[in-house]
Amino acid sequence: MRPLLDVVDLCRRFPVGKSQLHAVDMISLHVMPGEAVGLVGESGCGKSTLVRMLTRVLDPTEGSIRFDEREIGYIPAARFTRTPDRALIQMVFQDPTESLNPRFTAFDCIADPLRRLKGPWTTAGLKARVEDLAGMVGLPVELLGRFPHQLSGGQKARVGIARALGPEPRLLILDEPTSALDVSVQAVVLKLLDDLRRRLGVSYLFVSHDLNVVRLLCERVIVMYLGKVVESGPVEAVFATPRHPYTKALLSAIPSRGEEGGPRIRLSGEPRSPIDPSPQVCRFFGRCPLGADACQTEMPELREMGEGHRVACHTPMD
């Protein structure tokens, strides 16, 4: 099977004064059709930047993005809107409040992409489709006339999901879709997402910093640190035997209820700056409990450690 999304050596740098901020640095990844891939990493490591490039609202500095065998990375974001692929990559945003136009009703929010990307519609046809979508995400039809500020967080999240599903995408990118929600609402949304994937066969790229959530929803996980992928692999494998010290620290930091809880990895020191980072030094160096000499002279490459389990570390753990 060919990957639905295939990203090679993608980079995005932002100018900061005279220097460059390497938000995303030579990232390669792929998503297979029908697969759910998790993307984790700490705040500011470039998850959103990556995702915004993949959804083609942000232009990459370098690298290629192939979607369904077509190279879409070079199409300027403004023009991509007019290509047929626009409908096929959709996204659910982190903050359900901020991502809904406060002056659009729930109906308008869901109908907007339909009007632009599908159609033509008759008024009745559009209404039927919107109600259909609302039903799919479990949003009561009577709420469609409301404005975002009149909806609860969970309801807003559903509007966002319905909007993204409207154009029948093949790849759905979810940028921390539940981090602004309460646990009880989060549970509802997670179940909904999982259910939808099973029913519609859509591929997910699920961004989060909550490993527990990723583990619940995804088959494969990619761990990012400061613009780089440090580890990737099947969820089970990564969670059971994290090979990168950062992943390990991440996992061990999850508050456990005293049930399991292996030895905790303490991270000390400050993260390196993403501005003009040295290409020779491992990004994790300085915080890494294992830091070796090689880490300062050579950037570790991703290496295959087992079935699809790859890690970028000179001294992988076991």
Add this chain to the structure above:
Amino acid sequence: MRYVLAENPVTAGAFVGFALLIALALFGPMIAPFDPLASDTDIALQPPSLAHWFGTDHLGRDILSRVIVAARLDMQIALAAVALSFVFGSLLGVLAGWYGGGIDRAIGRVVDTIMAFPLFVLAMGIVAALGNTVGNIIYATAIINLPFYARMARAETNARRDAGFVEAARLSGNSDARILAAQVFPNILPPMMVQVSLNLGYAILNAAGLSFIGLGVRPPTPEWGIMVAEGATYIVSGEWWIALFPGLVLMAAVFCFNLLGDGLRDIIDPRRRT
């Protein structure tokens, strides 16, 4: 909205005042008790009386009638000037805020240049150079107000350029122009409306100031600023009513616009919406 009005009687008052001003502007000539232009030197400079509630001016014209009739012109000047600066200012601002880069710098330059003039003096210069017609007063007022809209629209647009809903709109297949028109603009409108109502007041004041230094509309057209300016010379000699009444009405109008701005702010503040 009804809720805010009920909560805040001052704002409600401002709305009533605004409605009154509009009514005056529309029907002023019909309800004015006297011909505002008819002079009668026999009754010149009479203090307020039952016949002439606001007294008469130096040519014996009825001040009340002049004040009423002037409402139309003053409102015209204010509305037209503000409309012009709003349209062009927000257009420039939105473009600058949206595209950033060179466009932003170019527009910023223009706006900075306007701002670098002492604004009232710029208005004076424009009216003096082009002639003191109503049209030119409106243009001058519009030009000096333009930077405020441009800056505000720029800031508001800039703040929303990367907002989630804008990105969502892009994902939904909206073109830039469409996003600007349908998504961004309606959202920056409310704060701009507050500015509009404040500016309506400033526009009237500006026109009045121009009148005061002799660059206002042509006599004998009644206009509040001119009436105050004319009346100013009579204050010391004790004929206070000539300047006072138009001054009060002018003040009331500006006051009303300003309070309206406050009220609008309350109404459009999403936290106050139910």
Add this chain to the structure above:
Amino acid sequence: MMLLEIDNLSLNFRTRSGVVKALEDVSLSVGRGETLGVVGESGSGKSVLSFAVMGISDAAATVSQGAIRFEGLDLLKAGPSDLDELRGAEMAMIFQNPRTALNPIRPVGRQIADVLLRHAGVTRAQAQDKAVEMLARVRIPDPERRAKAYPFEMSGGMCQRVMIALALACSPKLLIADEPTTGLDVTTQAAIMDLVGELARESRMATLLITHDLGLAAERCDRIAVMHAGHVVEVAPTAELFARPRHPYTARLISTTPRPGASLAALEPIPGSLPDLRGELAPCRYSARCHLYQAECDAGPLPRQDDNGRMVACRRPA
């Protein structure tokens, strides 16, 4: 006598749209050296409670009944100057979102020194020295230089450490931590919590840890109080609470939280949402969401005190 005793505290907010009954009949106590966790969904009144204890409630708040006793002194009856003496000296607080909780335009050392000057009866120079010392204690590298830095020059984790230094400057007897780690990365979060725990242990300081992260509470607290819509619905020693939740809300809260090892199917969302705290409320504020609801619940929850310090406010506890 416990260090802090909250007795039947009820607190209301006067707002434009009616009275918000934010706390009702809340009774809690914290002993010296103990860590009490307070958990619950967003809006359940956790922050309101902590502010009430610190006496920094919003101006719109009124306490309609109850007492808060700190070492026997009724804080609600104490004069403002007495409170000022206590605050910062005897009891201190650290807040969620450390970046915004520090004055952005004052060097952090100065902010710590301000508190010391107020309470410790030291000179300005001494206060400054002590501030540096405190920064060192919370393991901020290069404390001398950092004392002159501004919050925006520091990472979130460092700001939180400054907050802790600020709170602990006068060696208080009680520390209230209101969601001290939300918004921080999991790795940082662990480090911060370790630090708080350590410092508390060193000086036998009592801690009131407020969080909505059950995992965090489980890991760090001796006892946990569960709040729902302004009520304390259950208080129990940590292990017992998780092992044997008695209130249906507690049970649901636990089962709705993703945790390692659990599957998506095991997530059981809590139906409905927190009731609107304005206007008339059912005596049991959970009754509308409760799967065990029965008519007798309308008579109001029965607080049941258990011999080993457990409390549950429910007619039909598990």
Add this chain to the structure above:
Amino acid sequence: MPVLVSLVLRRLLGALPSIAAVVVVTFVLTRALPGDPAAYFAGPAADAQSVEEIRRKLGLDKPLPVQFLAYLGDLAQGEMGTSLITGQPVSADILARLPASVELTLCGLALALAVSLPLGVAAATRPGSWVDHMARVISTAGVSLPVFFTGLLLVYIFYYLLGWAPAPMGRLDLFASAPTTITGFYLVDSLITGQFATFRAAAAQLVLPALTLGLFALAPLTRMTRASMLGVLGSDFIRTARAGGLSRGTVLVTYALRNALLPVVTTLGMVFSFLLGANVLVEKVFAWPGIGSYAIEALVASDYAPVQGFILTMAIMYVGLNLMIDILYGLIDPRVRIEA
């Protein structure tokens, strides 16, 4: 502080195009003025010929671009030409009159600040209370009055009716003699030289016009203080300060007000430039020998050089003002200072 120096340099450089644009626009605008200075200054009985002669003398017979180049050349040498109505070099006129305007504006601003800061703070600490409402009404009223009307009213009441204020006739009454010029600000100069009678006289003359300006500036400053103070008071770090048991005064002043001042400072800059405009009217009412009244006279007389000089001065002042605000901002806010 090299950061500051580079900031200043960068700002100045950035302002150059604006200043250049101002020079061009002003030049074009003044040439578009309907008056014919040649005819005006040719005297009461000139015929077409003598007007032409004057025109030649003034260099107005040359094509506009040539005139513009000549103007630029003069500017480059620091020459702003000669005013025909006062007969003085424009630079001398402006130098002599600028302190008067600036002193007045600063006093107005100081007066406004003295009222609006406490008022805004009081309103913000008790939103919805009568203080709040009063602040709103007072400040709105202040900005609703045309400045010239306020000025006239004040003169009528305090000078004509009550006799409390001195006659509105400029910076000093007729009996006081001007202090030795050091800064040009009478208040400052008289204090430096110890002429206390003059100080009193100058202060007395300043009260009404400064009040007029101050009233006008009250509204934006009070509003901004209130709004920003409200925002700051609701922010997290104030809660931290309170939780730290800091005294109410410290919390209000050291923590809240200093932060709230940031937007107020920005507003201050805008208000200052507004006031410089309003000055034009106030100076006329109070016979204040500042550059505002100078500009009006010149404008009405189509006296190009002073109008150009005036606007250029104002533009430079505006740039300088913004620079000062930036620096002030940097002093208050370390984020600006360090990131600059």
Add this chain to the structure above:
Amino acid sequence: QSRDETLLVVVESGTNSLDIHAVGANPASYGVVWNIYDRLLSYGTKTMPDGSLSYDHTNIKPELAESWKFTADDEITFYLRKDAKFHDGTPITAKDVKWSFDRMVAVGGFPTFQMKAGSLEKPEQFIAVDDHTFRVKLLRKDKLTVPDLGVPVPIVLNSELIKKHATEKDPWGLEWSKLNDAGGGAYKVESWKPGEQLVLARYDDWKSGPLPKLKKVVIRDVPSAGNRRALVERGDVDLSFDLPPKDSQELAKGGKVKVTGTPIENSLWYTGMGVKQPPFDNVKVRQAVAYALPYQKIMDAVVYGRAIPMFGGPATPTKAVWPQPSPYNTDMAKARKLLAEAGFPNGFETVIHINQGVASLSEPMATLVQESLGQIGIKATINKVPGANWRAAMLKKDMPLFIDTFAGWLNYPDYYFFWGYHGQNAVFNVMSYQNPEMDKLIDASRFETDAKKYEDQVKGFVKMAWDDVPRAPLFQYYLDAAMGKNVQGYTYWFHRAIDFRSISKK
């Protein structure tokens, strides 16, 4: 210095030059020059019917020249006083006089123009015979030559002092004298802040007349008329000048201060019509307008009686004076009839131009005129021309209808008509009026020596001016000054500036 020896004066706008010869010297400079410089001769004083003082244009008296006589038919010799000194102490000599006279005919502009009116045109005319004798050669016999030497222009400047500051570009040292006192008059400039105030101090060595009483004069600019009024009313200043008529009227009535109003000689406010601009080329239209003007309203509501009406007079002139009341009166029926006869029964549209520089008078007048004309169907809009542009507008001569004033310094009707009506089309003939017959009469009268003939000529052209009405006379305005009751000796002068030398305080 005692308050009694200081005079505080407020004026609307102050001088811009200390030298009347400089380009752009404004009217306020006449007064400064009048007081700080001497001329060869001056005018005496007379008491008016109302008890106020006025200069006497019939009485020419010595100032710097002790005496003068016609030493030939075409030559006047002036004998200068020998003790006169400039402010810097150098004696005043005929050389200075010659230099000063050369200067004013050479600099061009207004001074040259004004001297031409007295046939003083070329440097060759002026001869310094010896240190104290100065001779003027006459180009022609002109009755205005001697009177013209008493106007503010022919001042005697300190030539040596100025020459020190002259440059190649500026041989007459105008730039310097504009800013500095180079005189020998009764007052010297103590300090001057342009646009703010001028302080004059008495020159104690002044010899050309009795030493003035006032030791110091402070002239402060106060643009606001209301303030000027308030200041004098409250006694804070001694003399307030440039008062609007209403304030003068009320102050006079109020009795707290003394108001002296003197009709300005040889002056007239009028409604002018561009006779080359249709339909005002039709005399009937002009007459219609003249009959439609609201004369009395203007007297009441605009000038508040501080003027002499110039309407409702006899049909033909009775005296050889100017101005005198015209036969026109407000008569709408007649106006309508005339307009219909002219072919405009329904009126027409036009524009009234006024000078914004004098808007306080011209604007209400224009408003009343506009309203009045409206009643006979003439729809007029008012165009306020900025003061700066007024002269240019006058020069262009394209204003169909306008309201303005003109006054001549030298009080002779022929002088007025020569500038205001003569077909040579001077600036002041804004109407572009040309009537060869009138021109003949005017030209003849200027050099007429026979009193009877002169009277007939004057009556002749006045009558023509009435019949053709290129300008419809409105009123002769007062020059008003309000002063404290203790101010004595204020005298009206044709140049409408204050002569401080005669003033004292009691």
